[in-house]
């Protein structure tokens with residue numbers, strides 16, 4: 614276990630209330646540099662602008678999805694331990710793939726890069742059958758470039774939105790529905806994840822998020838690791854309706870906060 618990498622009790626309480634934890638400078642330069650070099654090399658030599666919709670929906674650099682230099686950002690930084698500590702004493706599945714998301718600078722685009730409106734991952738994806746769920750337990754995003762402001766292609770998320778989403782899934786949603794979030798959630802203010810290379814955000818899978826264009830002159834590069842509870846496949850529908858079914862310790866904190 615890497616010392617100091619587990620999520621602290623204060624951070625766990627924040628995760629319960631707001632659905633996210635941010636750690637500045639979590640991933641060391643020794644790990645971000647080889648990862649960034651690899652992605653930038655791909656962007657220079659292999660990026661095909663005609664595939665921008667596909668890259669944006671799925672992943673940029675699809676051939677690097679299991680590259681050790683990218684997986685090391687999760688495996689060797691303490692991030693695996695941090696994510697496991699949120700689900701403890703239950704366990705998580707091993708992570709074997711990474712999603713690379715680039716927001717290409719507006720100035721380098723010949724056609725617009727699709728924006729992503731508020732959504733939670735894996736539910737009613739515009740490119741999938743709405744009955745198909747591809748959910749997980751939490752997502753960890755690591756910046757491989759600096760993002761100075763919201764217009765630099767920053768991920769935007771709704772703090773506390775996991776509670777609203779679970780309520781919606783319980784009371785209004787049905788499998789096959791095409792709405793990604795209810796209107797009341799898409800109208801809520803969102804917060805941009807701005808920061809520096811190596812900064813980390815961990816979000817509950819029910820936190821709604823979105824992303825838009827990048828008016829800065831440099832590509833915004835982020836790695837995303839999707840982490841599943843060991844029993845996730847059995848808990849898919851329950852985990853949409855009950856935010857803490859995969860987080861036994863956090864359920865206790867959630868109950869304490871309510872009382």
Ligand SMILES: O=C(O)CCC(=O)C(=O)O
Pocket residue numbers: 669670714715716729734767768822823824835
């Ligand atoms: O590019 C981003 O940061 C957002 C990615 C995202 O929301 C997604 O892939 O579902």
